Amino acid sequence: MRIISGKFKGRRFNPPADKWPTRPTTDVAKEGLFNILQHALNFEELKVLDLFGGSGSHSYEFISRGCEDVTYVDKFPGCAKFVEKTAKTLDIQQFIKIVNADVFKFIERSVVQYDFILADPPFQMPTIDTLPNLIFEKNMLAPGGWFVLEHNYLHQFEMHPRYVQQRNYGGTIFSFFEMPEEEVS
Secondary structure (H helix, E strand, O other): OEOOOOOOOOOEOOOOOOOOOOOOOOHHHHHHHHHHHHHHOOHHHOOEEEEOOOOOHHHHHHHHOOOOOEEEEEOOHHHHHHHHHHHHHHOOHHHEEEEEOOHHHHHHHOOOOEEEEEEOOOOOOOOHHHHHHHHHHOOOEEEEEEEEEEEOOOOOOOOOOOEEEEEEEOOEEEEEEEOOOOOOO
């Protein structure tokens, strides 16, 4: 796995392959997503939440591009330990908060708003379809904030009231949702 752009462009990291509980986003899909984000967001000003963070690939990419406030959440202790080790190697500990917790429990307890939330759950997880509603019900996005959900073709979100667009990269789909700047009464 590699960091695609920014300060750490080209840096590689290798999560342990034996019984690793993740499905890493392909470089092609990650590069496509971050090309969209690069042209729409100011990374230096973002408060980012990386749900189902796995190897930390997305978190490193945000930090490499200038983000200084990333919260990484994953329930697998091995993943959190790997991200801690990689953060030390990259010397980015001050920019990443690593939370070893169940994502749904984290969402339930959350009182923080983020400018950007990325969720990369296991595609076979039966509760993927509940994530957009949970994020918006818990008011986790700041006004104008984006939520991007990575999923496969078995899930459709076009009818969600906050859905904006989707991008497909092979078997990987990113659905984009947005919190309006101001709620209209």
